Amino acid sequence: MNDAGLLIKIKEAVYSGNLQEIRNIATEQEVQLIPGPKILEALTSGMGMAGTDLYKNLKSVPEFLFSVDTFREIVRICNLKGKSCGDNNKTVLIGVAEGEVHDLGKNIVGAVLEASGFNVIDMECSKTRDMMLDEIGNLKPELLALSAMMSTCIPAVKDTVLWVNRMYPQVKVIVGGAAIDPDLAAAVGAHGYAENANGAVNEANRLLGL
């Protein structure tokens, strides 16, 4: 099969969330010869279609996540993580508020942002405000994405956003999670708010002018 045919198969496998199909494709020798950016372009295109279906309620969240899983699998197999994703090469630092232990939502948002062409760096849990500020200083992301599931973490979100705005005014901040709504996001000083993973992509694009 030629490159164009393989790229179409990759795009379709990601769109339909067919993990087995992507594993089969990834083991084909021809795929190893296709430049990484070309594969990422096909992956991003498949994810874009899946995201549109989710937005239009044609795909459920789990079906969409199967697409994300498929995307992650070929990125892992073909060692594409951190490679150029076409014209979007923005870095997003993502984490949960200090004291927060729930990170499933954060991981989903991170995976979807990555599948949408962002370079995502995950801070994992248990990061204090100062550790996050250090990470921003070192990694120089364009965007910080922060989530909180429980209301007890809101003071930590507010404190972190306050210091990010003071020390790194060029960094845009989006917040989300069960404990946060658009009014609260504005009140803590965040530049944007996302209700879900798809919303996070739209908000990141808006804030970064993409």
Added chain:
Amino acid sequence: MPDNETLLEWIRICSGIEGKGLTDAKIHACIQDAASAVIDALELKAIIRVETIISKRDDSICGKSISIKSANISRMVSLMSDKVTMYVFALTLGVEFDRLLKTRMEKSLAEALFIDAAGSFITEYFAGQLENFAESGTGKQRLCLSDRFSPGYCDWDLRAGQFEIMNFLDLSEIGVKMLSSSMMEPLKTITGIIFASDIMPQKNPCSFCNRKKCGYRRY
């Protein structure tokens, strides 16, 4: 344990595929696998302690060793008879569930979503079983039970409520610890209270409240 069909249905609803993808064999197999994995990982533990309410104020109610600071819950309790008892409980699915969720998150976010939904449902299911236990504990008196309330409900402050319960129950007995953020580990842990009295005009304080669109409103 909840029956298998109820559990699978709940996972479908919680993960957002109600009415969609029901015939998709891949999704069904994945949900079934998640349910089985969660059941295998269960290390269910619970602790329940009974306290007699000795004072009712406008903004709080007090037992000998625990107080609940909530004007709305106080108002509900003030309508009960003089003798009110309170069941204070904590329940956890255990650390193995956390490990399972973490492992699945690395492998598949879809599977992790199903695992998380199954864990939430099973936690709620067993909290419901504790209500049954409390009901049986009222013995021949056949007292009325209130709804179940967890810290953070209505005007009961989450952080203050968690600390009260942590100080009242020995959570280490069931392997639960509270973090400085007042969140608990393991992840699927629930704490709460249930009131018992022979007179109970209101089972919850929602009728005193004007927030008609509150997501936690009970009717």
